[in-house]
Amino acid sequence: MLPANNLETALWIESDRMLELAFRQESLDIQKQVVIEEFKENYLNRPYGDLMMLFNRMAYERHPYQWLPIGKKTEHIAEVNMAMIKDFYYHFYRPNNAVLVVAGNVHYDKVIELVEKWFGDIPAGTPVCKEYPRELPQTAARIQIVERPVPSDVLMKGWHMCDRMHPDYYACDLLSDMFGTGQSSYLYEHFVTEKKLFTDISASIMGTTDEGLFLISGRPVEGVSIEDADAALCSYLYGFKPDKNFTHDLLKVQNRAEAVLLNNEIKIDDRATNMAVGETISNVEYFLDERQHYFDVTEEQMLRLISEMLTENKSNTLYYKMLKQ
Numbered sequence: 001m002l003p004a005n006n007l008e009t010a011l012w013i014e015s016d017r018m019l020e021l022a023f024r025q026e027s028l029d030i031q032k033q034v035v036i037e038e039f040k041e042n043y044l045n046r047p048y049g050d051l052m053m054l055f056n057r058m059a060y061e062r063h064p065y066q067w068l069p070i071g072k073k074t075e076h077i078a079e080v081n082m083a084m085i086k087d088f089y090y091h092f093y094r095p096n097n098a099v100l101v102v103a104g105n106v107h108y109d110k111v112i113e114l115v116e117k118w119f120g121d122i123p124a125g126t127p128v129c130k131e132y133p134r135e136l137p138q139t140a141a142r143i144q145i146v147e148r149p150v151p152s153d154v155l156m157k158g159w160h161m162c163d164r165m166h167p168d169y170y171a172c173d174l175l176s177d178m179f180g181t182g183q184s185s186y187l188y189e190h191f192v193t194e195k196k197l198f199t200d201i202s203a204s205i206m207g208t209t210d211e212g213l214f215l216i217s218g219r220p221v222e223g224v225s226i227e228d229a230d231a232a233l234c235s236y237l238y239g240f241k242p243d244k245n246f247t248h249d250l251l252k253v254q255n256r257a258e259a260v261l262l263n264n265e266i267k268i269d270d271r272a273t274n275m276a277v278g279e280t281i282s283n284v285e286y287f288l289d290e291r292q293h294y295f296d297v298t299e300e301q302m303l304r305l306i307s308e309m310l311t312e313n314k315s316n317t318l319y320y321k322m323l324k325q
Contacts, residue, residue, distance in 0.1 A: 015118035094125030103272035
């Protein structure tokens with residue numbers, strides 16, 4: 001963010017960065033070491049730091065989502081060379097692969113004039129392929145067991161779900177809220193408040209552009225084995241039957257989604273970010289009507305997803321256990 005009267009300065013800086021970088025081996029060596037230390041700090045030396053790293057590798061066999069952006073291991077970072085950096089930069093950091101959003105107290109015609117001035121002469125790169133290997137349909141449950149020096153066991157389960165532009169995406173998002181967002185959610189009420197099998201439990205979706213994951217994670221209470229907690233969770237999910245409050249609960253999570261959307265429209269930088277993300281995924285016009293997409297979700301659609309998506313043979317399960325002394 002910057003004052004509107006500095007718009008041209010910002011466009012000049014960004015166009016200079018897109019046109020050419022100062023590639024220096026010394027800078028690359030320094031940054032590689034910085035990223036390696038970040039990898040160690042966040043993923044190797046922090047409790048539960050490698051949880052999602054392990055889970056993604058299990059859940060994805062073909063798609064690049066099996067990698068976290070930082071890489072699978074420090075050797076990947078150490079092996080990066082200047083040729084790889086330049087190839088990445090000149091392939092991806094090009095005008096034909098960029099989305100520019102200008103928001104604030106500016107005039108449209110002036111913005112177009114300045115963008116043409118500072119970006120118009122930058123050559124386009126080669127077309128960027130955005131088609132990645134798709135996962136084959138999962139037909140058998142996957143399970144992984146690891147032990148780490150952590151204070152408590154964590155159970156994580158995940159099922160493959162649709163991509164960001166699929167009509168079922170909004171139903172999956174609402175389903176995760178209904179099952180596992182807040183203390184009034186189904187899983188929390190059943191397993192924490194009533195059964196006292198978990199100290200906490202939640203559900204979420206990854207929200208990725210391509211097919212993502214519907215996730216449930218929780219910590220079993222002391223004295224309850226992670227295997228027993230998993231069995232109880234599976235029994236609940238795979239035998240789920242809606243009650244008379246299901247219609248009301250759907251409306252509740254739809255209203256919550258609307259509140260989040262409205263909150264994201266308050267700040268100008270949030271609105272700009274939302275527009276940039278929307279245009280990057282598909283087109284910004286589609287995302288301008290997200291409220292309606294959420295309220296178009298039906299009870300029948302939610303129940304279909306529960307029966308089709310949340311099945312044992314499509315599950316990925318990680319037992320992240322305390323290291324035995």
